[in-house]
Amino acid sequence: MTQSKNEAIKFAYWVPNVSGGLVVSNIEQRTDWSYDYNVRLAQAAEKSGFEYALTQIRFTAGYNAENQHESVSFSHGILAKTEKLKVIAAILPGPWKPALAAKQLATIDHLTNGRIAINVVSGWFRGEFDAIGEEWPEHDQRYARSEEFITALKGVWTQDHYSFDGKFYQFKDYTLSPKPVQKPHIEIFQGGSSRAARDMASRVSDWYFTNGNTPAELKKQIDDIREKAKANNHEVKVGVNAFVIARDTEEEAKRVLQEIIDGANVEAVKAFGDATREAGASTSEGEGNWAKSTFEDLVQYNDGFRTNLIGTPQQIAERIVELKSVGVDLVLSGFLHFIEEVEYFGEKVLPLVRELEAAQANQITAKSA
Template sequence: MSEQEKNITFAYWVPNVSGGLVVSNIEQRTDWSYEYNVRLAQTAEKNGFDYALTQIRFTAGYGADNQHESVSFSHGLLAKTERLKVIAAILPGPWKPALAAKQLATIDHLSGGRIAVNVVSGWFRGEFYAIGEEWPEHDQRYVRSEEFIRALKGVWTQDQFSLDGKYYQFKDYTLKPKPLQKPHIEIFQGGSSRAARDMASRVSDWYFTNGNTPEEIKKQIDDIREKAKANNHSVKIGVNAFIIARDTEQEAQAVLQEIIDKANIQAVHAFGDATREAGASSIEGEGNWAKSTFEDLVQYNDGFKTNLIGTPQQIAERIVELKSVGVDLILSGFLHFIEEVEYFGQKILPLVRQLEAQQQVVIAAKSA
């Protein structure tokens, strides 16, 4: 089955940190508690979501005063669901690959093969300083992450695994039991810099990019996939999107405007300063948020840029357009998570599947 024949998949950001997914003082019927998140996870898997992504934060900031740890929280959600796969975000530095490999392999057995991992190279220097962790310069953080991923893969697939890296070393190490998932637990990563794309093209199963237009996303996808092919590797693409679906376009746009109008101005500027500092140290002199406006930064990962804002029909058509440029997964955020995830499953997902089916008929006719 070709990539175009596969249905696009959906993930959602787990609100395991306070403040929701926007840096705004708007009312949100979203909560960071375990009880709320269990209900959300159960709602999501009943409404067509395949993945949930927990967030990793060690310190307060940018409207997120409280944070539940990602790996243990992921395990808690897996225990209360049946089909959903939960992606635990981890940071090289605080985590060492030997611990992560063993921790995640155990959760894989406990959950029946439903854990995944998102290796976060890090952009928030203040957080690393606060907990006494080394802060390598930008591209070296990706060198470290790549070693981390190679270590995970090696430990999960080989006996007597050895690695003599700059950051991590293994000598004849055998992990047992190995994960249930074969060849190994799925590995996600994010980033939009050249270093991030190059790493994805060598070692990652999935690459998350910030929200953007289909044209700009296609440029990244083409770059990654061309490099991956040269490396005899393949990588799938996930795109961040903050979804505002309402019965009319006017209602959806009004919600967007209210989020921006009620933005936490100080927190948004602080977030922007931190991201610009991180990006300035990359070789190209810019990072994920280099071209983001104040309005874009109100949603952490440029989710407004993807423009999944409007009626169910408009959003479904834009999702299928993203699929046509090579997107495999939409990583979704919402204002009021539980009810909006349910609305998505009832009103938008059926339209997406209908449009995908129509698209396949056209492709089949052309190839006949």
């Protein structure tokens, strides 16, 4: 599954099924968390060249997200109104058990002709687990549970009379029927930047999402995970988070970024920072996803500003191709005003990316001739 140099980089967008948009800021956002808005957004994204959409999972309010639609049912709702888009439903082991998730997603896979995927979220927000009475294992054990969750899903989706005796989950002679349309199974995504997250991805996940970062820092992560995956006889693709501010001029794009930061909900950003530092401190290496994030970084809660897709269409296209050169297979995009900016991206940025990719492919062909 490792991307070839000639394979086009893919694009996904964050589904705003949670209120507050994708920045923890009081700036005006012409983005809405309603179903009607999200249907229009999905249809616009599909027409604009986006292949994936990622729904979010939250159970409680906090950090500017006061309302949240449930991810799996919302994903199905979007799929019902689109034709090509694949929607990645975020799921938390704990609230979901693998037997339910396997059956739920297999059914949606049949109803949508193979357009559902899953993002297994190990959890960073202890408050919501406490609020709904779910167990909160320590950091590395949450990833151990997620690995069992994924292992069980794969087994149920691909085998008859499946048995599994894990620490967290058990199956005995279980056969799921019908199995998913997608073969060998529904695509499995997973996030995280800790050692435990990368090690898990190198063993069981199809895709690994990482927070925004510079190409040099991303290359370190990607090389590490792919080396470990190769040792495990496994392949994993990589997606990076990016908040995109594409404008006709660089000055305008930078001004929008500054307006977002100037309008930051300071209390919410600091509370989010505290929660992420607490989660990071519990990792085996003593730091997690947001260990090096500044206050400004945390205004976009997956470090999307750090990927620096902020500027003119040409600048952004060149930076996307640079991300591809260090091993990125997919850009997971957030926007301030989703529908109009997704359309602008599809019209102005994506064609430039494809032109640059084609030029690189021609250069490679010429050198090898």
